Amino acid sequence: MSTEPDTAPAAAAAPDPQSGDEARERLPLVALLALATAVFVTSLTETLPAGLLPAMSQDLRASESATGQTVTVYALGTALTAIPLTAATAGRGRKALLLTAMGGFAVANTVTAVSSVYELTMVARFFAGVAAGLAWALLAGYARRMAPARLQGKAMAVAMAGIPVALAVGVPAGTFLGDRLGWRAAFLSMTALTLLLLVWIVAAVPDFPGLGRGERPKMLRTLRVPGVAPVLAVTSVFVLAHTVLYAYIATYLDDLGLGGSTGSVLLVFGAASLASIWIVGALINRRLRGLTVVGALLVALAAALLALLSDTTALVHVAAVLWGLGWGGVPTLLQTAVGDAGGESADSAQAMLVTLWNLAMAGGGITGGILLDVVGSESFPWTVLLLLLPVIAVVLYARQAGFPPRRPVAQTQAAGVDPT
Structure with missing residues (x-):
């Protein structure tokens, strides 16, 4: 059984370079869109309570701050x-694990929808997070394994498109549904979507084997693989910077006197994020390093604009466009970078990235709350700028491993070498 789960299946699917059949290579779009929907479910389940807090708080008989802890x-x-x-399920078939994770979302969202007890709701939300931990450790590698080596970047971009769609469309739609039919209907709609997704996965998503008995992931060993640590460091700080502002964007805009523009700002941000994903998908094989630097610079430019020139609605929307263009492709870039750097330990590296990503999100929420109480919301864009300086420095420094000028797959193909 292969110890290179991300590259071996791609090699099997790739045409003989001597046959001239490269034009026949196609992305398995139906299967990849199923993964994108799984990403959508995962992302929206996490963020949906943000738009439903007042109603949830009332029904659960808890304060809004306590309900926000969902x-x-x-x-x-x-x-x-x-x-x-990831370590415990390394030997399991990938499709069965994906179905298990999505089934976990269906159960957790259903319990959340029917619960009137705060403690039970919190337990359901915790287990939804557990399902997300399993899903995120699978999804990036799954998308890579479905595609020929030269199309893996595009495959990742298609799968990760579920993130900005969830933020730009899912949260506003869930909030609208909650306002019209009640917050419970929003969570039940997530259950219905997940049930449809389970059928879709069974019908359209291929299965891949797990690791053999002697091939189980070694997490500490993965950290010593050249390039993994720099990618994880960039992930932690970049996500922290983004979350400090995103988690409190409504408060920030309200303090500017633009509270009525929150929905349109998020919509513009999401649309720009989708454009960013398309650009990243087209260029990631040749420009992963450059795209990461440009992404960080665009988010920094957006933060600078908010810090210095946020006195009009138009300029705030311009900043949202820059922010979305910089941030939208970041999940794809970082997951691809850590998968490339991890090599045979790619699944372990992905699990570490998922863990640090969520810790950084939690840290961003806490940091933003402290800044809000101590300094005020005007400190958010300056904090983003300060945090992005080490992000750019590490990406520029890690040119040998982590963020090389060209992806390893692209390099080997250019040389006419089979990447596996």
Whole structure:
């Protein structure tokens, strides 16, 4: 059984370079869109309570701040379990694990929808986070394994498109549904979507084997693989910077006197994020390093614009466009980078990235709350700028491993070498 789960299946699917059949290579779009929907479910389940807090708070007989911890406990469930679940399930078939994770979302969202007890809701949210930990450790590698080597970047971009769609469309739609039919209907709609997704996965998504008995992931050993640590460091700080502002964007805009523009700002951000994913998908094989630097610079430019020139609605929307263009492709870039750097330990590296991503999200929420109480919301864009300086420095420094000028797959193909 292969110890290179991300590259061996791609090699099997790739045409003989001597046959001239490269034009016949196609992305398995139906299967990849199923993964994108799984990413959508995972992302929206995490963020949906943000638009439903007042109604949830009333029904659960808890304060809004306490109800807001439904997002925190979800992130903790993911952060605490992604690595141990990846290690424990390394030998299992990938499709069965994906179905298990999505089934976990269906159960957790149903319990959340029908619960009137705060403690039960928190337990359901924690187990939704556990399901997310399992799903996130699978999804990036799954997308890579479905595609020929030269199309793996595009495959990742298609699968990760579920993130900005969830933020730009899912959260506003869930909030609208909650306003019209009640917050419970929003969570039940997630259950219905997940049930349809389970059927879709069974029908259209291929299965891949797990690791053999002697090939189980060694997490500490993965950290010593050249390039993994720099990618994980960039992930932690970049996500922290983004979350400090995103988690409190409504408060920030309200303090500017633009509270009525929150929906349109998020919509513009999401649309720009989708454009970013398309650009990243087209260029990632040749420009992963450059795209990561440009992404960080665009987010920094957006933060600078908000810090210095946020006195008009138009300029805030311009900043949202820059922010979305910089951030939208970041999940694809970082997951691809850590998968490339991890090599045979790619699944372990992905699990570490998922854990640090969620810890950084939780840290961003906490940091933003402290800044809000101590300094005020005007400190958010300056904090983003300060945090992005080490992000750019590490990406530029890690040119040998982590963020090389060209992806390893692209290099080997250019030389006419089979990457496996």
